Amino acid sequence: MIKIKVIAFDGSPREPSNTRVALELVTQELEKQGIATEIVKVGGKAVRGCEACGACGRNKDERCIIDDEVNGWIAQIKDADGIILGSPVHYAGIAADMKAFLDRAFYVQGANDRLFRHKVGAALVCVRRSGGVSTFDQLNHYLTCSEMLMPTSNYWNVIHGRAPGEVLQDSEGVQTLKILGQNMAWLLKLKENAKGKLEPPAKEEKLFMNFIR
Secondary structure, X not given: OOXXXXXXXXXXXXXXXXXXXXXXXXXXXXHHOOOEEEEEEOOOOOOOOOOOOOHHHHHOOOOOOOOOHHHHHHHHHXXXXXXXXXXXXXXXXXXXXXXXXXXXXXXXXXXXXOOOOOOEEEEEEEXXXXXXXXXXXXXXXXXXXXXXXXXXXXXXXXXXXXXXXXXXXXXXXXXXXXXXXXXXXXXHHHHHHHOOOOOOOOOOOOOOOOOOO
């Protein structure tokens, strides 16, 4: 039996965190379907931002020139079948450590022949009150520009709570994330069962257009 693996990233600097609880709502549904999961803590780590040096594109070694945990996380995503990005809301946006990680990881994958292409990817957000949808939208930007396959739910993947564990009181949010997990498991299995039966679209060379002339 082929093992399907999903890596989830917790962008909250807090421990324990509502982001972790939210991710577990999704991963529990995946595990019910026999899919292996792992949650990686990103928030609170010393993650430097992208330096826009372009070395990852010149070296083509699937690594960021900044030698820290990000390179290990990139390798984990490459080896996984799917990823989940989870972040709390900081000023209506992604938490700083999480954004630094995503900027670098997704720049490396794009500069190295799109490492994450056609992997299944989903995002979720934990928020006390407002800014959830804008943060969810920001997380989705990384997935949608990388040719990843995205499962959906019956509402946007935003769950509300302040104190750790409080998100479990958001019954609609809990249902949203559980359905996300179920749909993600289904999509992962569809993709796995299509191997050898349905050819994926051919990879096209990326075109770059500069609007300043």
